[in-house]
Amino acid sequence: MSQPRTVAVIVGSLRKDSVTRKVARAIEALAPPHLKFDEIPIGDLPLYNQDSESDPPPADVAFRDRVRAADAVLFATPEYNRSVPGGLKNALDVGSRPYGHSVWNGKPAAVVSVSPGAIGGFGANHHLRQSLVFLNMPVLQQPEAYVGNAFSLFDENGELVNEATAEFLRAFAQTFADWIEQTAPAAAR
């Protein structure tokens, strides 16, 4: 049996009723049980300011500690103006500093983008991947996950009711679990 792995979940939407969070929760529900998901909120992080590096805000320190403790990261993002929401980019920046101490470094990751539109947040997905290359995160390549028409996939209780999407997300979660085992830093194996 696989050993337990903690997956930090970073949701790019701050909205209470976020459909992106519903997709992230669906992935959690469909994932193999040895993956333990921990959504780490990003909404209270101050805008990153390099002047604060010697005396960082407590919210930044807490965020970094929580990401550092995870074995892997699932990024679930909506698309804002064909890119990632500013809050998500801010969280990436906060976690990446101080220089040489990035909490993202080497952690296996996966990206799912979500949109009520047909394109499924393709632009956000790939802008995010650009940053993750620089942050040295081994990111799951296939299956790519662009969840479009997302408002139609859930019922009024927030339950995923689209069978094809459920099957896709189950396969995505299983492949991510395998990816974590393949790419986790040796010290975590």
Ligand code: FNR
């Ligand atoms: C959007 N939305 C949007 N959708 C999309 O598919 N591509 C886009 O470029 C944008 N741009 C955009 C900009 C801004 C500022 C907002 C507020 C919204 C719509 C977006 O997909 C929609 O609000 C989703 O509901 C956001 O996801 P959550 O918050 O439900 O997870």
